[in-house]
Amino acid sequence: MSTDAIKRLVWLAYPATLRHECGDELAAGLTRCISAEIGRLGSLGLLTSSVRALFDAIQAHVHLRRSIGRTASTPQPPSGPDPWFRRLWQDIKYTGRSWRRSPGFYLGLLLTLGLGIGANTAVFTLVQAVLLQPLPYANQDRLVMIWRSRVQEATPSRGVVTPGELLTYREHISQVLDIAAIKDAGNSAASMDFMTPSGVEQLNGAVVTPEFFEVIGAKPLLGRLFTHTDAADGYTDGLVLSHDFWLDQFGRDPAVLGRSVRLTAGFGKERVERTYRVVGVLPSGFHFNYETRIQVWAMNPWEDIKREYPDGLTYRLVGRLRPAVSPALATERLNVAHELANPENFKRIPTLRSRLRLEPIADWVAGRTKPALALLTGVAVLLLIITCVTTANALLIRVTERRRELSLRTALGASRRRLFAQLITEGFLLSAAGTIVGVLTAMATMPILRSMVPATMPRADEISMNLPLLGFAALAVLLVTLVATAAPAWRGARLQVASALKQSAASVSADPGTARWRRALVGAQAALAAILLAAAGLLLASAWRLGHTPMGFEADDVWTVEMTLKAEKYRDAERRRVFQDVVRDSVSRIPGVASVGLTTAVPFRGTDFVRATFKTPAGEEFSAHARYIDAAYFPIMHIGARLGRLLTIDDDRPNAQHVAVVSESFARKAFGDANPIGRQIPDDVPITVVGVVNDLRYKNPELTPAPAVYLPRTQGPSLLLCLVIEPAPGVRDLGPAVRQAIAEVDPSIPVKGATTIGQIRRNASADRRFYTTATLVFAGLALMLTVAGILIIVARSIAERRREIAIRAALGASSTRLRRLLVAQGLLPVTGGVVIGLAVALAAAPLVAPFLYEVTPRAASIYISAGVAIAFAALAAALWPARRITAVVPASVLRAE
Amino acid sequence: MANPLPPHWFQILLSLTDRPMHGLAITDDVSARTGGRLYLWPGVLYVALRKMAEAGLIAETDPPANFVATAGKARFFKLTPAGRRACADEAAYLAGMVESAQVKKLLKTRAR
Numbered sequence A: 001m002s003t004d005a006i007k008r009l010v011w012l013a014y015p016a017t018l019r020h021e022c023g024d025e026l027a028a029g030l031t032r033c034i035s036a037e038i039g040r041l042g043s044l045g046l047l048t049s050s051v052r053a054l055f056d057a058i059q060a061h062v063h064l065r066r067s068i069g070r071t072a073s074t075p076q077p078p079s080g081p082d083p084w085f086r087r088l089w090q091d092i093k094y095t096g097r098s099w100r101r102s103p104g105f106y107l108g109l110l111l112t113l114g115l116g117i118g119a120n121t122a123v124f125t126l127v128q129a130v131l132l133q134p135l136p137y138a139n140q141d142r143l144v145m146i147w148r149s150r151v152q153e154a155t156p157s158r159g160v161v162t163p164g165e166l167l168t169y170r171e172h173i174s175q176v177l178d179i180a181a182i183k184d185a186g187n188s189a190a191s192m193d194f195m196t197p198s199g200v201e202q203l204n205g206a207v208v209t210p211e212f213f214e215v216i217g218a219k220p221l222l223g224r225l226f227t228h229t230d231a232a233d234g235y236t237d238g239l240v241l242s243h244d245f246w247l248d249q250f251g252r253d254p255a256v257l258g259r260s261v262r263l264t265a266g267f268g269k270e271r272v273e274r275t276y277r278v279v280g281v282l283p284s285g286f287h288f289n290y291e292t293r294i295q296v297w298a299m300n301p302w303e304d305i306k307r308e309y310p311d312g313l314t315y316r317l318v319g320r321l322r323p324a325v326s327p328a329l330a331t332e333r334l335n336v337a338h339e340l341a342n343p344e345n346f347k348r349i350p351t352l353r354s355r356l357r358l359e360p361i362a363d364w365v366a367g368r369t370k371p372a373l374a375l376l377t378g379v380a381v382l383l384l385i386i387t388c389v390t391t392a393n394a395l396l397i398r399v400t401e402r403r404r405e406l407s408l409r410t411a412l413g414a415s416r417r418r419l420f421a422q423l424i425t426e427g428f429l430l431s432a433a434g435t436i437v438g439v440l441t442a443m444a445t446m447p448i449l450r451s452m453v454p455a456t457m458p459r460a461d462e463i464s465m466n467l468p469l470l471g472f473a474a475l476a477v478l479l480v481t482l483v484a485t486a487a488p489a490w491r492g493a494r495l496q497v498a499s500a501l502k503q504s505a506a507s508v509s510a511d512p513g514t515a516r517w518r519r520a521l522v523g524a525q526a527a528l529a530a531i532l533l534a535a536a537g538l539l540l541a542s543a544w545r546l547g548h549t550p551m552g553f554e555a556d557d558v559w560t561v562e563m564t565l566k567a568e569k570y571r572d573a574e575r576r577r578v579f580q581d582v583v584r585d586s587v588s589r590i591p592g593v594a595s596v597g598l599t600t601a602v603p604f605r606g607t608d609f610v611r612a613t614f615k616t617p618a619g620e621e622f623s624a625h626a627r628y629i630d631a632a633y634f635p636i637m638h639i640g641a642r643l644g645r646l647l648t649i650d651d652d653r654p655n656a657q658h659v660a661v662v663s664e665s666f667a668r669k670a671f672g673d674a675n676p677i678g679r680q681i682p683d684d685v686p687i688t689v690v691g692v693v694n695d696l697r698y699k700n701p702e703l704t705p706a707p708a709v710y711l712p713r714t715q716g717p718s719l720l721l722c723l724v725i726e727p728a729p730g731v732r733d734l735g736p737a738v739r740q741a742i743a744e745v746d747p748s749i750p751v752k753g754a755t756t757i758g759q760i761r762r763n764a765s766a767d768r769r770f771y772t773t774a775t776l777v778f779a780g781l782a783l784m785l786t787v788a789g790i791l792i793i794v795a796r797s798i799a800e801r802r803r804e805i806a807i808r809a810a811l812g813a814s815s816t817r818l819r820r821l822l823v824a825q826g827l828l829p830v831t832g833g834v835v836i837g838l839a840v841a842l843a844a845a846p847l848v849a850p851f852l853y854e855v856t857p858r859a860a861s862i863y864i865s866a867g868v869a870i871a872f873a874a875l876a877a878a879l880w881p882a883r884r885i886t887a888v889v890p891a892s893v894l895r896a897e
Numbered sequence B: 001m002a003n004p005l006p007p008h009w010f011q012i013l014l015s016l017t018d019r020p021m022h023g024l025a026i027t028d029d030v031s032a033r034t035g036g037r038l039y040l041w042p043g044v045l046y047v048a049l050r051k052m053a054e055a056g057l058i059a060e061t062d063p064p065a066n067f068v069a070t071a072g073k074a075r076f077f078k079l080t081p082a083g084r085r086a087c088a089d090e091a092a093y094l095a096g097m098v099e100s101a102q103v104k105k106l107l108k109t110r111a112r
Helices: A003-012 A016-021 A023-041 A043-065 A084-101 A103-132 A163-172 A212-216 A243-250 A302-306 A327-341 A361-366 A369-401 A403-411 A416-444 A446-452 A467-493 A497-502 A512-548 A573-588 A664-671 A735-745 A757-764 A766-800 A802-810 A815-843 A845-851 A860-882 A890-896 B007-016 B023-033 B042-055 B081-103
Strands: A143-150 A177-184 A191-196 A199-208 A238-241 A260-265 A272-281 A296-299 A316-321 A354-360 A559-564 A593-599 A610-615 A621-629 A641-644 A659-663 A687-693 A708-712 A720-727 A751-756 B058-061 B076-079
Touching: A003 A023, A003 A043, A016 A023, A016 A043, A016 B042, A023 A043, A023 B023, A023 B042, A043 B042, A084 A103, A084 A416, A103 A361, A103 A369, A103 A416, A103 A446, A103 A467, A103 A766, A143 A327, A143 A361, A163 A177, A163 A302, A163 A327, A177 A212, A177 A327, A191 A296, A199 A260, A212 A316, A238 A243, A260 A296, A316 A327, A327 A354, A354 A361, A361 A369, A369 A403, A369 A416, A369 A467, A369 A512, A369 A766, A369 A845, A403 A416, A416 A446, A416 A467, A512 A766, A512 A815, A512 A845, A512 A860, A559 A735, A559 A757, A573 A593, A573 A720, A573 A735, A610 A664, A621 A664, A659 A664, A664 A687, A687 A708, A735 A751, A751 A757, A757 A766, A766 A802, A766 A815, A766 A860, A802 A815, A815 A845, A815 A860, B007 B023, B007 B042, B007 B058, B007 B076, B007 B081, B023 B042, B042 B058, B076 B081
Parallel strands: A199 A296, A238 A272, A621 A708, A659 A687
Antiparallel strands: A143 A316, A143 A354, A177 A199, A177 A316, A191 A199, A191 A260, A238 A296, A260 A272, A559 A720, A559 A751, A593 A621, A593 A720, A610 A621, A641 A687, A659 A708, B058 B076
16 A cells, blocks of 8 residues: 555544644645654554654544633533544443453353354465466466367266377467467376485476466566477577476575486386576466476477377367467367377267366366365354354343443433434344454464365465465454344444333343243254254265275285386386396395285376276176286285186296186176176287186275276386385384385386375375364364253343243242243144255255265265254253253242342 | 633643644654653544633734745644633642642742
């Protein structure tokens, strides 16, 4: 904000009469004071002087209306109605007094509000960071990802395109799109090995076409980024570093530009070491692929693309829509080009025919998280409503308690509007204070929240306190004031004067209007709590089911590492086999290692080869995972044979008979109900099935497993190698020792992902754990608040009806009967609320369905349990104040009236 | 006995005793005389000037011939006889305070 703007604002705070009368002088004086302060203190001076100026303005207002010692001859002007700010100040002071009189009550309210608002703030900061915050690209609304998908498919896929297609697109669509291509994550050219002092590190690299950064709209932090003229000018060896890489490897050295970096990429014969020159560094927070953080960027000129094998699926495509071009038009043009590039495409059946589709880049980044975040937001909002309802209830009771005081004010001349204004001011101050408490709590617990968010949530590291948060807080204050305090304020202002004054000061007055409202509010609370509890119950059941679903293997303590044999020398299958043997020996010699096994795929992570060449008895093709393992694999993973036997060391010899172990679903698909043992799988050399194992969950703990066949690794020694290492009992961290052992065999091979399978499994279910826990916590809080609400109204009801209770007791009613009467009255709204809440939850059940795992959204047992839980809690809450009913001595109560 | 004069009114009247002044000049004069203790911000100043004018202690007057207006229109004020009397009364009152302080040995008496 500029100084002039602030001066203008301050100027407006002065009394209007003064501004009209001596405007120029006032302005001159103000400018002088402010400038003097700024001269003394700099920008801080602007702040201090504006504050002092505001005080000055307030004083001016006050003095104008006060009569300062004047000579008696001057008549006093008659004072008109108080100006609004005077009344506001009065109300604020009044509120302060009434808060001081019952600090406990208002503190409780403050905490309650803080709870609801704090939870919402936390969820909001997460949603803001992941979904709302703009991405680090220019004009991201025009930026789209172009995916290869199918004409007919169950879920939209995100496939890559071939160099041949890429070149065709480029020729035909320049009018509608500026496109660029990127080879990253999973492409052999993109995983680059970098020699560091501590060994070879495999980097997540990306190779992009020259105009990539221009299309994205990125700006460098240091140096420059690639431009479309680079290739023509001959600058093809440039390297752009990510901010984190620059931090880790070069220690933020500003002189990094121009330094050379040697990177090795590619497989076998194409494996080549290149020297790059650093030309630029990207700013912190810039990411393109949020799933794999790219560390280095190299350029692939279009000339080189023309020389690539045209049919390999290689490139991700990103495009920027030209001005005034709609996504529909761009898609149409793209698909025309796509058909040109694939002349046979139209002949295929719809489920296999490929096409291109556009996806806004923000949707790709947010990915799977949108539904989970929507769930969290919904749950948090429900909690906020419950807190508002609790507050409203408490305030209603308070209003009833203050009937006498409010009626007195009315009798003394305060208009209804005045009373309402005062009560609303109180409500507003309460909401503001509650919001401050909530936001501060959320800020204070920010590090904890950040650590609870699963690592798979993109951009979660961008959670921070920023301006939109203030907007959110302001909105929260407004909402809470309206929802929680307006109704009590309204009722408070409409109290009947006479009857309130007639009642003695000591008695607790009963007001039928507010009593109805209170019951309705508690019913609403119970309904909302029921919804939350039902949702939490469903999620909890899903989590429990998932936790108890057998994965098919048992390997939580097993360590695993991953290697890719990219060097040229490993082109020979025999050398690969030898290497695998040597590495296995080397690792098994580490003290603390019980046994070592080899495989090509590790559960829930990495590549799992798929072969599509298997046939059912009817001749249909089906695909299955082909996993190459050694004899130690099954025992280490605690997988036993269902039928037949497992692979042995003898099977794992180069010239042994070709055998395989298959999974149960494979056996069923390939051989129907017949016994698969001894049957053959057609291949170059027919493979004999010797055993059947259970299906394993490999891709994702929640998906049903695909068929798999396990082959001895010597029959197809793979470039991709994973070790599974069983530690001796009590051995903790095998990572460094394993890396060391592998480095001893061949130091040029980067070793990735040294961790336990248990850890991988936990990471895979981190998302679900996160939102299940959050929903559970919120539901628990909601229940607590409902219980508190019930406590309040039952206690209140008892206090109001002491006379009636005393009379009944005097007439001989037993305390049990009295208790039952009161409890029943307290529980009636709760029961109604729970029924309505569960009905709403049942109706809205399909909303939660995507998050459930093997639990039907309308599972009766869950809903009934939720209802019962609330009923029990409500009963306990109602009984607590009612249990002291017999302590009321009838005579003394009656006499006091 | 007249009503007590608010401190900042007294200071303003004191400044105007010699010659008519405008707002900013009064502020500077008061600040210099009180050693920076009393710095009159514009809001307080102009309200005070207005009230004192209403009470008849000061009156608006024309600017002196050689005055160059630097920041818009500047109003000049002069002391009225009533104002001079009020200022003198207050000064006498304060002098009485000083005497009491001297009697109580808080202030050194001036050598006669």
